[in-house]
Amino acid sequence: MVGFGYWGTNIARNLDKLAGPRWRYLVDPVPERRLAAAELYPRVRTTDDLDEALDDDEVAGILIATPAPSHAALTRRVLDAGKHVFVEKPLAMSVADAVTLAETADRNGLVLMVGHTFEYVPAVERMREYIRSGEIGEPLHLHSQRLNLGRIQSDLHSFWSIGPHDVSIANYLLGTEPRWVAAQGGRYLHDGVEDVVFVTVGYPGDVVAHMHVSWLDPAKTRRTTVVGTRRMLVYDDLLPGARLTVFDKGAEPLEPDRHGVRRYRLRDEATHVPELSTTEPLARELAHFLDCVRTGTRPRTDGWNGARVVAVLEAADASLRAGGATVSVPPIEVPPIAPPRFGYPQPDLTPAIP
Ligand SMILES: NC(=O)c1ccc[n+]([C@@H]2O[C@H](COP(=O)([O-])OP(=O)(O)OC[C@H]3O[C@@H](n4cnc5c(N)ncnc54)[C@H](O)[C@@H]3O)[C@@H](O)[C@H]2O)c1
Numbered sequence: 001m002v003g004f005g006y007w008g009t010n011i012a013r014n015l016d017k018l019a020g021p022r023w024r025y026l027v028d029p030v031p032e033r034r035l036a037a038a039e040l041y042p043r044v045r046t047t048d049d050l051d052e053a054l055d056d057d058e059v060a061g062i063l064i065a066t067p068a069p070s071h072a073a074l075t076r077r078v079l080d081a082g083k084h085v086f087v088e089k090p091l092a093m094s095v096a097d098a099v100t101l102a103e104t105a106d107r108n109g110l111v112l113m114v115g116h117t118f119e120y121v122p123a124v125e126r127m128r129e130y131i132r133s134g135e136i137g138e139p140l141h142l143h144s145q146r147l148n149l150g151r152i153q154s155d156l157h158s159f160w161s162i163g164p165h166d167v168s169i170a171n172y173l174l175g176t177e178p179r180w181v182a183a184q185g186g187r188y189l190h191d192g193v194e195d196v197v198f199v200t201v202g203y204p205g206d207v208v209a210h211m212h213v214s215w216l217d218p219a220k221t222r223r224t225t226v227v228g229t230r231r232m233l234v235y236d237d238l239l240p241g242a243r244l245t246v247f248d249k250g251a252e253p254l255e256p257d258r259h260g261v262r263r264y265r266l267r268d269e270a271t272h273v274p275e276l277s278t279t280e281p282l283a284r285e286l287a288h289f290l291d292c293v294r295t296g297t298r299p300r301t302d303g304w305n306g307a308r309v310v311a312v313l314e315a316a317d318a319s320l321r322a323g324g325a326t327v328s329v330p331p332i333e334v335p336p337i338a339p340p341r342f343g344y345p346q347p348d349l350t351p352a353i354p
Helices: 006-022 031-040 050-054 068-080 095-107 122-132 163-174 281-295 303-321
Strands: 025-027 045-047 061-064 084-088 112-115 139-149 180-186 196-203 207-214 216-228 232-236 244-253 264-272
Touching: 006 031, 006 281, 025 031, 025 050, 031 045, 045 050, 050 061, 050 068, 061 068, 061 281, 068 084, 068 095, 084 281, 095 112, 095 303, 112 281, 112 303, 122 163, 122 216, 122 232, 122 244, 139 163, 163 196, 163 207, 163 216, 163 303, 180 303, 196 303
Parallel strands: 025 045, 061 084, 084 112, 139 207
Antiparallel strands: 139 216, 180 196, 196 207, 216 232, 232 244, 244 264
8 A cells, every 4th residue: 555644644554454464565755654554464564665665576456546647657567567556536637648548558458446435325326327327307407516615725726636436436426538628716825726626527418527626615515416307316425324315396397378489387395315334434445345356357446437537627627728719628539448458347247336
């Protein structure tokens, strides 16, 4: 495991439970971080040298939880050493790097998984089922808020930092590739770094998604709303036990009146709160990575999935620099997958997650 900072400690806690003594190394350049890890996990060897782990033939995979600008180079080193890799979001800081990494992993038959944690949240998985089964009718639009006071970053704006979650959720729920992005934001704390960003993403079929992210906000909010033609869904990550609510609400068209004006009947019926697994999403996510490494299966959030998220982040960046102009999102062309060393099954055969 590489990087034992804020998020790395959460990964380590789960990795220790899932992998036990098979977790061999903890790499971090900061002595205090290594000391903190050594106290908690005395059997794990701590080092500042990633090559120690890369040179060990018994190491099959590496997990990376370092700051985003280091992801592409570290992932590259791990893949070049012939090892499987889990890397935190975002996969890279450019589409070009993300695509190269996805291609390299496929070419070498290696698992490359991106830490899009929210795709392993049971409420989000259930939302996708409701959308795919037609339960909510046609999806019309969605919006999300990811707000809090903190954790303030000084190098990356808030959409690079926390926006990957909302983009990955929207891409996953809709199952289509975004077409365009328009982003506006405000910089208040550090020069050149947007603390608050408002992004609109256009998907095929006139579906729009609006994402509001900020680390300068009074109320912690983590909510995703999906409005369909028949039902509406609200996922509130801060409501234990009621994280997903299905609203049987909608606007049903009536016959036009005598002036030809279409009228609507507003429907407001029962709400439903489905029962969902309470397993920690990060535990499910990491168990999936270990399963994929063991079985040579393509992860659900593979390098191509990561590249599709980076494509939106990069386009949002360009839009911010252009004062909110609409910027196209390049389609991510997934090449036919070469016969891999590990014999990847098709994506719908990914291992079941508890
Ligand atoms: N999936 C999620 O829900 C989630 C949540 C928070 C953060 N993250 C991601 O986790 C990653 C880390 O974020 P954080 O908040 O823990 O950052 P952090 O700054 O708290 O920790 C980063 C750690 O990596 C170490 N590090 C830096 N460069 C390194 C290198 N080259 N090799 C080895 N170690 C190195 C640092 O010493 C530090 O201990 C980011 O990519 C972030 O996007 C994901």
